[in-house]
Amino acid sequence: MAVMADNAKRDLHALVDRLPADRAALLLRALRDGDRTALYLASLPEDDEPATDEERDAVAEAMESVRAGRVRPWAEVRDRWLRR
Numbered sequence: 001m002a003v004m005a006d007n008a009k010r011d012l013h014a015l016v017d018r019l020p021a022d023r024a025a026l027l028l029r030a031l032r033d034g035d036r037t038a039l040y041l042a043s044l045p046e047d048d049e050p051a052t053d054e055e056r057d058a059v060a061e062a063m064e065s066v067r068a069g070r071v072r073p074w075a076e077v078r079d080r081w082l083r084r
Contacts, residue, residue, distance in 0.1 A: 026039075027039070037074075
């Protein structure tokens with residue numbers, strides 16, 4: 001069993017070393033925090049289609065909402081609705 005665990009750790013290290021930084025950050029969050037959404041997002045295939053102008057505009061608008069404080073963390077929204 002110890003040999004199998006050592007191999008698993010070695011193989012995991014090799015996979016982590018090949019991850020793009022954004023995927024590594026998502027997987028870290030998923031493993032450290034038990035964040036199932038982060039794990040799901042990290043498991044999705046890479047989007048290889050170029051973003052459209054409409055998509056870029058939507059992302060810019062969303063990021064502006066975040067900077068302006070008009071966005072609430074999911075945990076806060078969930079907890080608020082569960083208390084009803």
